[in-house]
Amino acid sequence: MPKETTKSTKRKAADKAEKAPKAKAKKDPKAPKRALSAYMFFSQDWRERIKAENPDAGFGEIGKLLGAKWKELDESEKKPYIEQAARDKARAEKEKTDYDGQKADSAGSGDGDDDDE
DNA sequence: AGGGTGATTGTTGGC
DNA sequence: GCCAACAATCACCCT
Numbered sequence: 001m002p003k004e005t006t007k008s009t010k011r012k013a014a015d016k017a018e019k020a021p022k023a024k025a026k027k028d029p030k031a032p033k034r035a036l037s038a039y040m041f042f043s044q045d046w047r048e049r050i051k052a053e054n055p056d057a058g059f060g061e062i063g064k065l066l067g068a069k070w071k072e073l074d075e076s077e078k079k080p081y082i083e084q085a086a087r088d089k090a091r092a093e094k095e096k097t098d099y100d101g102q103k104a105d106s107a108g109s110g111d112g113d114d115d116d117e
Numbered sequence: 118a119g120g121g122t123g124a125t126t127g128t129t130g131g132c
Numbered sequence: 133g134c135c136a137a138c139a140a141t142c143a144c145c146c147t
Binding site for chain 1: 124125126127128129130131
């Protein structure tokens with residue numbers, strides 16, 4: 001039942017251990033990237049507060065503290081962050097839309113082929 | 118129609 | 133430049 005909450009999929013740590021010897025994994029050549037998550041906006045706003053209250057807090061502290069606060073916040077508190085996330089999502093959406101469109105446009109022409117190998 | 122997978126996002130701080 | 137916990141996400145593609 002691989003569908004936990006944390007530490008499960010996104011574990012690039014173990015993946016990075018694999019390290020491609022030469023075959024560079026390329027899902028999408030110009031991957032339009034995804035969108036940010038509420039956490040990103042939340043952290044941007046809280047990071048200063050966290051450090052303000054924990055100037056000694058390094059990464060782990062801030063990370064855990066941040067997440068703890070995040071869950072402490074109410075939906076209304078996260079709402080503004082979620083809204084931003086939603087905004088970014090729409091942005092990423094258009095990104096892919098255009099990416100898909102431009103991709104289909106150059107499809108066949110074989111021009112925009114970024115081969116860095 | 119449903120499943121789950123992976124990829125991505127941002128913070129800090131040291132080497 | 134990269135990596136690490138912390139969290140969300142959710143678009144992506146396949147069977």
